[in-house]
Amino acid sequence: MIKVENVSFTYPSGVNALKNVSIEISNGEFVAIMGENGAGKTTLVKQFNGLLKPGEGDVYVDGRNTRDLSVAELSKDVGLVFQNADHQLFCETVEDEIAFGLRNFGFSNRVNKKRVKWALTLLNLQEYRKTSPFMLSGGERKRVALASVLAWKPRVTILDEPTVGQDQSQKERLLQFVRQLNTQGNTVILVTHDLEFVAECDPRVVLMSHGRIVADGPAKKILTNPKLIKKTSLILPQITQLFFRLADLGFPKDVISIYEAKELINDFVARRS
Amino acid sequence: MVSPIIEIDGLSYTYPGAKKQSLSNVTLSIDKGAFVTLTGPSGCGKTTLCRCLNGLIPHFYGGKIKGDVVVSNLNVRDHAISELAQQVGFVFQNPENQLFALSVEREIVFGLENLALPPDEIRERLEWALKTIGIENLRERSPYEISGGQQQRVAIASVLAMKPEILILDEPTSSLDPLAAKNLFQVISKLNKTLGLTIILVEHRLDLLSTLTDRVIIMDGGILRIEGNPREVFSSKSVKLMGIGIPKIVRLYQELESQPEKLLFSIEDFVGYLKRI
Numbered sequence: 001m002i003k004v005e006n007v008s009f010t011y012p013s014g015v016n017a018l019k020n021v022s023i024e025i026s027n028g029e030f031v032a033i034m035g036e037n038g039a040g041k042t043t044l045v046k047q048f049n050g051l052l053k054p055g056e057g058d059v060y061v062d063g064r065n066t067r068d069l070s071v072a073e074l075s076k077d078v079g080l081v082f083q084n085a086d087h088q089l090f091c092e093t094v095e096d097e098i099a100f101g102l103r104n105f106g107f108s109n110r111v112n113k114k115r116v117k118w119a120l121t122l123l124n125l126q127e128y129r130k131t132s133p134f135m136l137s138g139g140e141r142k143r144v145a146l147a148s149v150l151a152w153k154p155r156v157t158i159l160d161e162p163t164v165g166q167d168q169s170q171k172e173r174l175l176q177f178v179r180q181l182n183t184q185g186n187t188v189i190l191v192t193h194d195l196e197f198v199a200e201c202d203p204r205v206v207l208m209s210h211g212r213i214v215a216d217g218p219a220k221k222i223l224t225n226p227k228l229i230k231k232t233s234l235i236l237p238q239i240t241q242l243f244f245r246l247a248d249l250g251f252p253k254d255v256i257s258i259y260e261a262k263e264l265i266n267d268f269v270a271r272r273s
Numbered sequence: 274m275v276s277p278i279i280e281i282d283g284l285s286y287t288y289p290g291a292k293k294q295s296l297s298n299v300t301l302s303i304d305k306g307a308f309v310t311l312t313g314p315s316g317c318g319k320t321t322l323c324r325c326l327n328g329l330i331p332h333f334y335g336g337k338i339k340g341d342v343v344v345s346n347l348n349v350r351d352h353a354i355s356e357l358a359q360q361v362g363f364v365f366q367n368p369e370n371q372l373f374a375l376s377v378e379r380e381i382v383f384g385l386e387n388l389a390l391p392p393d394e395i396r397e398r399l400e401w402a403l404k405t406i407g408i409e410n411l412r413e414r415s416p417y418e419i420s421g422g423q424q425q426r427v428a429i430a431s432v433l434a435m436k437p438e439i440l441i442l443d444e445p446t447s448s449l450d451p452l453a454a455k456n457l458f459q460v461i462s463k464l465n466k467t468l469g470l471t472i473i474l475v476e477h478r479l480d481l482l483s484t485l486t487d488r489v490i491i492m493d494g495g496i497l498r499i500e501g502n503p504r505e506v507f508s509s510k511s512v513k514l515m516g517i518g519i520p521k522i523v524r525l526y527q528e529l530e531s532q533p534e535k536l537l538f539s540i541e542d543f544v545g546y547l548k549r550i
Contacts, residue, residue, distance in 0.1 A: 036450050037421050139315050165447055167314045167477055169516030193450040196480060196521060233452040238480050238521040238540075245544045258521060262528045265547070269531055272550045 001027045001156060001187055002048055002078075007057035009043055017043040019211040020057070025189065027155070030182045032190045032198045032219065035208035036233035041191045042083070044208070045158045048189070049078040076105055079154030083161040083191075085145040089133040094125055097133055098148045105152055119151040122177075139170050156187040163194040175201060195223060199237040199256040207232055224254040278438060278471050279303040279326065283340035286321060286330060295321040297495045298340070303488075305438070308465045308472045310482055310503075313492035314516055319475045322492070323441050326473070327361040328354045345438055359388070362432030364442040368424035371431075372416040377408065380416055381431045388435070402434040405468075406460060422453030426460065433464070439471040440464065446478060455481050483507065483520045484539050491517055508536040 002025040009018040017040045025031055033041045046052040047059045050066045050073075059066040061074055082088045091097040098119050102112045120126050123143045128136060133144050142162065149157065159178070163171050179201065182188045192198060198205065198219055205222040207215040209232045215222050222228060224240050236244070243255040249268070255261050279302065286296040296318050303309055311319050324330040328349040331338045342349045345360045365371050374380040381402055385395045403409045406426050411419060416427055425445050432440065442461065446454035462485045464470045476482060479489075489506040491499045493515055499506055506512060507523045526537040537543045 037448075037453070137316055165315075165444075167516065168518035169314060171518070172516070195451055233450045235451045235455055239525065242522065242525075242540045242543055245540060246547060249547055258525050258528060261525050265525070266530045268547065269529070269550065273531075 001025055001029075001062060003060040004044075004047065005058045005060075007047060007054040007059060009047070009052060009055045011043075017211055018047075018054075021211070021213055022057075023206060023213060023216070025156075025187065028182070028185050028187055030178075030188050030201070030203040031206060032192055032201070032203045033206045033208060034193055034195070034198065034232065034234065035214075036193070039208040039232065040211040041208055042160055043211075045080065045160065045189060045191055048074075048156070048158060049080050050074040051080070072104070075101075075154070076152065077154055078156045078158065079149035079152065080158045081142075081146050081149050081160060081162070083164065085133075085138070085141040088145045088148070089141060092132055093130050094128045094133055094136075094144050094147075095120070095130065097144055098151050101148055101152050107152070115151045115153075119147040122150065123147045124173075138165050139167070142166070150181075154186075156189065157181060158189040158191070160191045161193075162190065163192060163197050171197060193234065195234050195237055199223060199239065200258070202257060220254050220256055223256050275304040275306065277302040278305040278345055280343045281325070281340070282343075284322075284325060284342060285337075285339040286325065287337040288321075289335045291336075293495075295495050296325070299495075299497055300340075301490070301497060301500075303471065303473070305471055306465070306469045307488055308462065308486045309474065309488045309490060310479070310486040311473060311475045311490050311492065312477060312479065312517060313498070317492040318495040319492055320443055321495075323363070323443055323473065323475060325349065326439070326441060327363050328352060328357040329363075358384075358437075359435055360437055361439045361441060362435055362437035364425070364428050364432055364440070364445050366444040366447055368416075368421065368428045368445075371428045372424060375415055376412070377403075377414055377416055377419075377427050377430075378412045380427055381434050384431060384435050398434045398436070402430040405433060405464070406430040420453065422449050422457060425449065425453075425457055429460070429464075437470075439473065441473045441475075443475045444477065445474075446476070454478060458482060458485055461485075477518055479507075479518055480520045480522075483523070491515065504536060504538050507538065 004021055004023045007018055007021045010016045035041055050069055050071045053067055089097055091100055095116055098116045099112055102115055120129060125143060125147060133141055162174055178188055202219045205219045206213055207222055207228055215228050223237055229236055237256050239261045240256055243251050243253055247253055281299055281301045284296055284299040285294055287294045313319055325342050326344055332354050349357060372380055374383055381399050382395055385398055403412060406429055408426050408430060416424060446457055458481050461472055465472045483503045486503060489503050499509055507519050512519055533546055537546055
């Protein structure tokens, strides 16, 4: 679905944000791009919908080179929800905000109406249909931004730091929703350094540092590797820290989720008693 | 007997133009030298409560206020924000909202110059703040070209140089990566332990904090719901129902089939328990 070949990118300010990056993301994958602040995560995903074009190398979306396509054309397939919702929202009502993209893509009025309703319901925003996005809380604005992208049903949804400033119940809702999106066959890409969130969704993790991809694999492998964690200013998930300490009781070290931890400890306690 | 440094009595507050109260009848006292973590769902009134402690409410925001807030024996109603700022230092969520000078050094001395302190004293406090926070190597740098974690440290240093008795930090780690967040919590804990500074920290990330803080206060809908030491608070059933991000270790304990009676609160607790059985 997305293929990045030897891409380097330098901002006009001279910051060399991507250095010879190659990666492939298949249809229906669930990927978390992680790494320290300034690692190049956001710069990389902006290449996926053509907001940025590579300085060197090529990016292909469905076999089409992004150099030959406009952001509008690419966005139809690749929806990007920005880190800061305020960079994205501008309409007078939540409903208009969601309808805006749809209208631009030339959907009929009938489809338009149906999709707006669908997106409002999906993100639990019905009561704010006629409210200005700027009257809403930060967490709610983020949901509006997400609804406005999902409404046109892109095949790939990219969420940049979706959990920043969200409380636990909003995070749990987001987790559920992201999973649902992915099981319906959509490609989901998260840019995040919320490692406790990633530990619960267990996606493929692409680890970046200083403009390069330094590791790529299942979350369970990457987030339990102390060397990689140190290199990228992450810390081991809390559950993993516990299992590192339990190794001499015969527990495995590569445990990241509460669910798996619970099963292992229940078994252990049952055997001992 | 430790004496309270903050006393809030029957505090209710409504922002101008708002229909609903943001704080309802809050009564709370905080001891000198405490490390308090204030948490709760978005919109619960955490930030509003903090604004009452340095007089931003009511002096800057206006609105309707009832009840009393006394900080270091000063009733905030009767004292200007500038006066309260010497007692209560405030570090914001986004350091960029707070930093503006061309160098870290300039940033830190700005507040001191405004207090019209003698130059020797300013120099002394500058060195002390840089050293205490461990950012001596950043003194010549521009606050805009350093990392987010470093920016937050500069913001803390510039507040610390005012020698407040209370330090309030409003979600200071929300834009930091996990390692930077962990390190910042260590710095805050050190200020609390070595200087006896009273800390009020507003946070969602309780995983990293539960073993550092000595009191947790949970707010919801403008009301104080639960408070106590972290062990008591996280073992309370209602905390789970309120959707608070309790530490994963505590959640793991709650999910176990046969729970030991005593709450397993930290990694140490878990290791100890499993080795014993």
